[in-house]
Amino acid sequence: MKLFETDHYFNYPWDQVTAANWQKYPNPISSHVVSVDVLSRSIDVEKKTLRTERLIGCKQAIPSWLSFLVGGQEYSYVREVSEVDLVNKTLVMKTHNLTMNHLLLVNETVVYKPDPQLPTRTLFNQSAEFTAYASISRICDKIEDWSVERFGQNAKTGKMAFESVLQTLTEKWDESGIFVNDVSNTIMKEVNEVTEKTSDVLSEVKKLGIFRR
Amino acid sequence: MGNVMSVSFAPECTEAKNKYDDCFNKWYTEKFLQGKSLNNECTEFWDTYITCVDVALAKQKIKPMLDKAREDQPFTTEEIRNSAGTSEK
Numbered sequence: 001m002k003l004f005e006t007d008h009y010f011n012y013p014w015d016q017v018t019a020a021n022w023q024k025y026p027n028p029i030s031s032h033v034v035s036v037d038v039l040s041r042s043i044d045v046e047k048k049t050l051r052t053e054r055l056i057g058c059k060q061a062i063p064s065w066l067s068f069l070v071g072g073q074e075y076s077y078v079r080e081v082s083e084v085d086l087v088n089k090t091l092v093m094k095t096h097n098l099t100m101n102h103l104l105l106v107n108e109t110v111v112y113k114p115d116p117q118l119p120t121r122t123l124f125n126q127s128a129e130f131t132a133y134a135s136i137s138r139i140c141d142k143i144e145d146w147s148v149e150r151f152g153q154n155a156k157t158g159k160m161a162f163e164s165v166l167q168t169l170t171e172k173w174d175e176s177g178i179f180v181n182d183v184s185n186t187i188m189k190e191v192n193e194v195t196e197k198t199s200d201v202l203s204e205v206k207k208l209g210i211f212r213r
Numbered sequence: 214m215g216n217v218m219s220v221s222f223a224p225e226c227t228e229a230k231n232k233y234d235d236c237f238n239k240w241y242t243e244k245f246l247q248g249k250s251l252n253n254e255c256t257e258f259w260d261t262y263i264t265c266v267d268v269a270l271a272k273q274k275i276k277p278m279l280d281k282a283r284e285d286q287p288f289t290t291e292e293i294r295n296s297a298g299t300s301e302k
Binding site: 015019023033034035036037038039041048049050075077079081083085086090092094096099101107 | 217226243252282288294296
């Protein structure tokens with residue numbers, strides 16, 4: 001089993017990131033994703049969570065030394081289960097491949113949460129496990145190595161793709177003003193914090209009597 | 214992205230899917246995220262879309278691999294909460 005992990009920050013608030021997540025595809029950078037379907041969706045009213053199961057269709061180029069194993073299939077399918085938790089402000093997505101999983105199983109987990117230091121940006125953590133099942137262990141090693149390498153490349157372009165989607169959607173949202181209230185609330189909160197800090201400093205200064213004549 | 218919408222794995226379901234997605238995205242950004250609604254308000258579009266999808270899943274023989282995957286890896290709420298770091302004590 002091989003592991004892959006990466007962290008990234010998106011300079012957008014968490015709620016916008018989760019909204020953009022549903023509209024990520026199609027985008028020109030992730031051209032290997034050809035279809036996205038929702039298979040089931042449910043709301044837990046008490047916990048304020050939204051659970052979604054999706055089927056994602058990909059057209060993935062595979063190395064020529066592997067093509068004999070898969071019999072030249074053009075499309076592969078991936079199943080994704082996600083939960084948006086409004087109370088804890090987390091979005092978790094768990095994904096695995098449906099096609100060829102008797103040869104290679106890829107288990108990916110993605111977590112999005114607000115950066116506790118700076119709530120206007122979102123922390124993205126992506127991790128994946130690769131398990132190859134082919135009977136010849138040498139091939140397994142080779143498949144796992146190739147998968148990790150490939151996954152790393154895809155992870156990079158995936159982040160770039162999502163950045164461009166976020167930018168486009170934010171422009172649209174800015175025009176319609178859907179998220180304006182939120183942004184202004186955040187700004188007001190920051191202004192208040194600064195004001196509070198300023199008055200703290202001012203009262204400290206007063207105590208020191210520097211400006212007293 | 215923007216007005217470009219993703220397609221269904223089954224071309225015959227794309228139209229129903231786009232109608233449902235439109236309704237969902239609007240509900241998600243304008244209501245769910247704002248804490249205004251915890252009710253699925255797109256059931257009418259959903260019923261048409263999922264009926265189409267279920268037929269296509271069986272026809273294209275994706276259903277058996279899907280069922281097996283669900284059994285092998287249920288991705289329960291508990292597992293998800295563990296990954297999120299929000300699991301209850």
